[in-house]
Amino acid sequence: MKEAGKQEQTSLPPCPNPSCSESHVVRNGSHRGRQRYCCRTCKTYFGDTQGTPMYGLKTEASEVAHALLIVMRRGSLRAAEELTGHKYETIGAWLKRAATHAAAITQVLASDLHLSQVEIDEFWSFVQKKKGQLTSLTKGSAGDAS
Numbered sequence: 001m002k003e004a005g006k007q008e009q010t011s012l013p014p015c016p017n018p019s020c021s022e023s024h025v026v027r028n029g030s031h032r033g034r035q036r037y038c039c040r041t042c043k044t045y046f047g048d049t050q051g052t053p054m055y056g057l058k059t060e061a062s063e064v065a066h067a068l069l070i071v072m073r074r075g076s077l078r079a080a081e082e083l084t085g086h087k088y089e090t091i092g093a094w095l096k097r098a099a100t101h102a103a104a105i106t107q108v109l110a111s112d113l114h115l116s117q118v119e120i121d122e123f124w125s126f127v128q129k130k131k132g133q134l135t136s137l138t139k140g141s142a143g144d145a146s
Contacts, residue, residue: 015039016050032058053097053105059086067091068098069113072123095127 015023020042028038028045038045049055057064063084068091070080077088077095084091098105106120115123 013037013046013048013050015042015044016046017042017044020044053094053101057094064094065113068094068123071095072119072126075126099124099127 012025012027015025017039020039022041024040025037026040028036030036031047035048036045037047047055049057054061054064063086067080067084067086070083071077071091074080077091080086080091081088102124106124110117110120
């Protein structure tokens, strides 16, 4: 019985608070169907996705991954918009989030999606290109009322 408790304890995420001296994390209900946690040491409340590109998103992770994969393979935000039904601005925001977590996403692309290094490099070069286009697009259309 104690072995099962220790196994469960190791599957809990660590406390995201960098100043927390000793992480004592327990489950603390759920919000919108996602597990919440509380660190008993520093009283920090957090969710499963804290510290990831998925933090704060209401869209399922599989949908986001599918949209980003389409963008990578087709090379177009508009194509991903047509195939997934999400607006290209939303998909662009997901790309920006992905760029801020590049190392972790590269690991997922390589291990989970079984992409080659060339495909991963192509993906990141595309993200960088679109990041610049989205920035200039939002700056240029900020005052348009037509």
